[in-house]
Amino acid sequence: MYFVIEISMSCSGVTPATSFAVVAGYHNGVRLRANVPRLGVRKRLVMTGGTSGIGRRVVERLLIEQPQWTIVILARPSPRADELQASSHPKRLTLIDTDLASLSSTDRACDEVLRRLDLQGIDALALNAGVQIVSDNASSVDGIELSFAVNFLAHFLIVERLKWHMRTAGRIVTTSSEVHDPDAFCLMGIGRARWQDPIALADPVRSQDHIASIVDRGEARYCASKLLNIMHARHLAHELPTIGVVAFNPSVVPGTKIARDRNWLQRLGWRHVMPPFAPILPGARSLEHSSSDLLWLLTEADVQSMSGNYVDGREVQSGSKESRDWVKIARAMEVGRTLISKRLHANEFAPTQD
Numbered sequence: 001m002y003f004v005i006e007i008s009m010s011c012s013g014v015t016p017a018t019s020f021a022v023v024a025g026y027h028n029g030v031r032l033r034a035n036v037p038r039l040g041v042r043k044r045l046v047m048t049g050g051t052s053g054i055g056r057r058v059v060e061r062l063l064i065e066q067p068q069w070t071i072v073i074l075a076r077p078s079p080r081a082d083e084l085q086a087s088s089h090p091k092r093l094t095l096i097d098t099d100l101a102s103l104s105s106t107d108r109a110c111d112e113v114l115r116r117l118d119l120q121g122i123d124a125l126a127l128n129a130g131v132q133i134v135s136d137n138a139s140s141v142d143g144i145e146l147s148f149a150v151n152f153l154a155h156f157l158i159v160e161r162l163k164w165h166m167r168t169a170g171r172i173v174t175t176s177s178e179v180h181d182p183d184a185f186c187l188m189g190i191g192r193a194r195w196q197d198p199i200a201l202a203d204p205v206r207s208q209d210h211i212a213s214i215v216d217r218g219e220a221r222y223c224a225s226k227l228l229n230i231m232h233a234r235h236l237a238h239e240l241p242t243i244g245v246v247a248f249n250p251s252v253v254p255g256t257k258i259a260r261d262r263n264w265l266q267r268l269g270w271r272h273v274m275p276p277f278a279p280i281l282p283g284a285r286s287l288e289h290s291s292s293d294l295l296w297l298l299t300e301a302d303v304q305s306m307s308g309n310y311v312d313g314r315e316v317q318s319g320s321k322e323s324r325d326w327v328k329i330a331r332a333m334e335v336g337r338t339l340i341s342k343r344l345h346a347n348e349f350a351p352t353q354d
């Protein structure tokens with residue numbers, strides 16, 4: 001009788017994954033055993049927002065717990081990025097220099113991802129990077145309102161460049177938030193957005209300009225970008241029926257760096273006071289909890305069966321009424337495409353300064 005057992009071997013996530021099928025059995029009463037390299041099990045995650053907070057924890061866990069995965073992170077240079085790279089084997093983790101606040105930087109990073117892809121393609125794409133700017137009318141390198149540019153437009157471009165390289169049954173998970181919905185409870189009392197045409201949302205002055213307070217306006221811009229994330233996921237689910245695309249709500253997760261643009265007292269509370277209480281605060285989740293949910297969506301969940309949905313933790317929810325408005329969704333996608341082609345085109349032909 002012959003039998004096959006599959007095992008994975010790796011050393012604490014710091015060496016390249018080696019996976020073997022152990023084939024064993026008996027022949028003429030002699031036990032035979034062979035380790036056969038198991039082909040085709042390698043998986044690849046491409047992600048943004050892997051250097052800090054929720055995404056960082058996902059990366060750390062994936063490196064340790066699932067040796068068949070290799071990770072490519074699109075990240076800007078920082079001590080966090082250096083530390084992450086130094087702590088893992090270069091064959092398991094690649095960081096590609098990317099400023100999501102620049103379309104040309106993001107575009108170049110996608111070229112680099114494609115250059116490094118072999119025939120295997122991408123199993124999971126995590127669009128997790130995010131900023132919440134509450135101190136001024138900040139704009140990207142391309143002159144686009146910063147939360148719109150980083151949270152939505154850069155991710156839109158990444159998907160446009162990489163979507164045909166997704167493996168069949170692959171998955172795209174974009175990190176959104178409950179604050180996309182004006183009626184949803186949010187522990188932090190974040191001010192919500194009013195719908196504007198996405199051309200106005202992309203404008204650093206006109207975006208949410210009915211709001212006088214710069215803090216409230218910044219919060220509303222953030223909420224609008226998180227609505228666009230869900231609209232993007234719904235659109236992609238229709239466009240790409242062979243893969244699964246969802247928008248993920250991590251809930252309120254204190255302790256991350258998302259509050260970096262707040263005043264010192266708020267940063268202190270967010271970083272150091274709130275985290276121990278997260279498991280018991282209504283509407284909050286611990287970093288461990290939310291990163292487990294995101295890891296599950298990226299590696300285990302049947303995302304195809306949820307495709308096009310807004311997923312709160314691990315539970316499919318309807319999302320706001322606006323997030324299901326197909327006229328607004330189509331308009332948001334049209335504006336995304338137009339802005340990218342105009343800005344990238346403009347940059348390509350802009351005179352260079354020596």
Ligand SMILES: NC(=O)c1ccc[n+]([C@@H]2O[C@H](COP(=O)([O-])OP(=O)(O)OC[C@H]3O[C@@H](n4cnc5c(N)ncnc54)[C@H](OP(=O)(O)O)[C@@H]3O)[C@@H](O)[C@H]2O)c1
Binds near residue numbers: 051076129250254256
């Ligand atoms: N924490 C929450 O309560 C909460 C709630 C709902 C939704 N979310 C969403 O969850 C996601 C992760 O947030 P988090 O709380 O983990 O925040 P975080 O700790 O601030 O992480 C944000 C990530 O985005 C990256 N990023 C920001 N701007 C970038 C740029 N221009 N170029 C490249 N990378 C950039 C950061 O890179 P650097 O390390 O270089 O800064 C970092 O890796 C975000 O999409 C956020 O909107 C968070």
